Amino acid sequence: MSLATREAFNGFKRSPVLSLLSITTIAFSLYAFGLFGLVALNIRSALAQVEDRVEIRAFVADGTSAEATSAAAGDIGAFPEVQSVTFVTSEQALVRARKELGEFSDVFEAGILPASLDVRLKPGFRDPNTVKAVAERLKSYDFTDDVRYGEEWVQKLYRIRNIATLAGLVLGFAFAGVAVIIIGSTIRMSVLARAREISIMRLVGATDGFIRSPFLIDGAVKGTFGGILALLLTWVSYSLITRFVITAQFFDVRLVVLGVLAGAVLGLVGSALSVSRHLRSV
Amino acid sequence: MIRFTRVTKEFPRTGVALREVSFHVARGEFVFLTGPSGAGKSTILKLCYLDERPSDGEVRVAGMSSVAIRGSDVPKLRRKLGVIFQDFRLLEDRTVEANIGFALEVTGAPPASIGPKVGRLLTQVGLASKATAFPAELSGGEQQRVAIARALANDPVLVIADEPTGNLDDRATRGVFQLLRDINASGTTVIMATHDLDLVKRAECRTLELNHGALVFDSAAAAASGPPGAGGAA
Ligand SMILES: Nc1ncnc2c1ncn2[C@@H]1O[C@H](COP(=O)(O)OP(=O)(O)OP(=O)(O)O)[C@@H](O)[C@H]1O
Ligand SMILES: [Mg+2]
Numbered sequence: 001m002s003l004a005t006r007e008a009f010n011g012f013k014r015s016p017v018l019s020l021l022s023i024t025t026i027a028f029s030l031y032a033f034g035l036f037g038l039v040a041l042n043i044r045s046a047l048a049q050v051e052d053r054v055e056i057r058a059f060v061a062d063g064t065s066a067e068a069t070s071a072a073a074g075d076i077g078a079f080p081e082v083q084s085v086t087f088v089t090s091e092q093a094l095v096r097a098r099k100e101l102g103e104f105s106d107v108f109e110a111g112i113l114p115a116s117l118d119v120r121l122k123p124g125f126r127d128p129n130t131v132k133a134v135a136e137r138l139k140s141y142d143f144t145d146d147v148r149y150g151e152e153w154v155q156k157l158y159r160i161r162n163i164a165t166l167a168g169l170v171l172g173f174a175f176a177g178v179a180v181i182i183i184g185s186t187i188r189m190s191v192l193a194r195a196r197e198i199s200i201m202r203l204v205g206a207t208d209g210f211i212r213s214p215f216l217i218d219g220a221v222k223g224t225f226g227g228i229l230a231l232l233l234t235w236v237s238y239s240l241i242t243r244f245v246i247t248a249q250f251f252d253v254r255l256v257v258l259g260v261l262a263g264a265v266l267g268l269v270g271s272a273l274s275v276s277r278h279l280r281s282v
Numbered sequence: 283m284i285r286f287t288r289v290t291k292e293f294p295r296t297g298v299a300l301r302e303v304s305f306h307v308a309r310g311e312f313v314f315l316t317g318p319s320g321a322g323k324s325t326i327l328k329l330c331y332l333d334e335r336p337s338d339g340e341v342r343v344a345g346m347s348s349v350a351i352r353g354s355d356v357p358k359l360r361r362k363l364g365v366i367f368q369d370f371r372l373l374e375d376r377t378v379e380a381n382i383g384f385a386l387e388v389t390g391a392p393p394a395s396i397g398p399k400v401g402r403l404l405t406q407v408g409l410a411s412k413a414t415a416f417p418a419e420l421s422g423g424e425q426q427r428v429a430i431a432r433a434l435a436n437d438p439v440l441v442i443a444d445e446p447t448g449n450l451d452d453r454a455t456r457g458v459f460q461l462l463r464d465i466n467a468s469g470t471t472v473i474m475a476t477h478d479l480d481l482v483k484r485a486e487c488r489t490l491e492l493n494h495g496a497l498v499f500d501s502a503a504a505a506a507s508g509p510p511g512a513g514g515a516a
Binding site for chain 1: 331354357358359360361363365371373384385388389390432435436
């Protein structure tokens with residue numbers, strides 16, 4: 001083990017520029033994951049809050065009988081997606097509007113607001129597609145005048161989240177590919193510089209695992225440094241955004257550890273590919 | 283210790299290097315491998331330490347078979363062997379003792395055992411006073427002794443030497459050869475490829491002669507079938 005660590009350290013001394021380059025590309029790869037991951041994470045938690053409040057409001061047409069309305073309410077309450085149905089009379093709607101709008105309340109006159117059935121969905125059924133499907137079914141009832149749900153902006157948030165996730169994945173994987181290639185060539189330099197030693201090791205009966213281990217450690221150490229650098233970059237970006245743009249939330253400890261580990265794995269994969277190729281070729 | 287059974291070795295670009303070679307070397311023997319350049323001597327030795335695999339036939343060495351052995355078992359075989367070359371193959375940036383210790387270090391010897399063992403090996407090859415020298419500071423004969431000490435590090439049952447005296451003058455040649463004979467005398471089997479026919483004649487050891495990839499003479503078989511000229515076929 002001490003031999004392996006020493007050799008890993010020597011790898012850095014042998015080609016410092018390439019080593020730094022490897023660390024930097026790994027860092028950029030994880031930074032891309034990190035930034036877009038943060039966007040996706042924050043949108044997701046915003047969406048979770050929005051979803052809690054998702055409500056479909058079916059306005060009852062004038063002249064609908066109370067019996068018809070309550071029959072419809074019972075019917076709708078039996079939908080598998082539906083958690084609750086509340087009948088809001090015209091007067092209740094007015095009271096609610098006054099409360100929500102505070103000082104502008106005297107704008108309203110009784111009778112302006114229509115009665116409605118307010119439908120809340122069960123958790124897990126609050127995504128745009130289900131909301132839309134339920135809303136369509138409500139529209140098909142005779143009593144409904146109009147059906148409202150905050151469709152546009154819920155869908156917009158979902159779309160932004162999906163784009164952020166996709167962009168993070170695409171950029172992250174592209175950088176990861178580059179990182180694996182660059183760390184592979186860095187390790188290859190060390191391997192070639194030690195080709196003579198490696199051939200003697202094989203001659204006297206060192207196992208491939210033993211021969212590989214210093215290079216793998218070298219790669220994993222570089223990857224870990226890359227992961228830590230990415231963490232710093234992501235955190236600085238996050239702090240700037242929180243201070244100047246919008247309060248956001250950061251990854252929890254588990255994700256941070258996972259990110260740094262991902263760096264180590266990238267380094268490991270890059271060097272493993274490179275060393276195996278050399279050992280097979282001699 | 284070594285058994286070749288109808289071994290053929292064919293290389294992709296250069297064609298057949300060995301054709302149906304069969305021979306047996308018993309434990310404790312000292313065997314010369316002779317023949318003109320390109321006859322296949324080095325190829326036979328590489329087959330012995332499984333640096334190459336036969337294209338056909340079977341090579342058995344130190345209880346392992348080229349047919350059955352898995353790649354991961356090759357290091358186990360190599361630890362039972364000591365291999366030396368004409369060009370010594372020492373690490374120029376390490377001292378004599380570090381070069382010898384290297385073979386122990388990379389095969390997992392307990393660190394505390396390495397120093398004393400290297401000391402004993404250096405004494406055995408007569409280089410105790412040069413422990414901290416670098417290879418470039420030694421004569422050819424001395425460098426080959428370091429290589430031999432390294433080959434002996436894991437107490438091999440078989441030493442494989444590919445023209446170990448090819449780069450040495452007469453005196454150094456005699457010294458290195460005597461060292462190999464001493465190693466053999468203590469029970470280790472030795473197979474040695476050489477161009478040096480004087481050495482072969484003087485030593486009176488068993489000799490295998492190759493020509494164009496075929497085994498054309500085996501002194502053991504010749505002796506068994508009667509003295510030369512008495513009608514025995516080689
Ligand atoms: N790795 C290889 N790839 C292709 N051909 C090879 C390889 N090694 C040996 N050969 C061929 O096998 C034949 C025998 O080579 P080998 O090295 O065994 O000869 P040798 O008897 O050791 O010769 P020398 O006395 O010059 O060392 C040669 O024709 C050579 O071209
Ligand atoms: Mg040769």
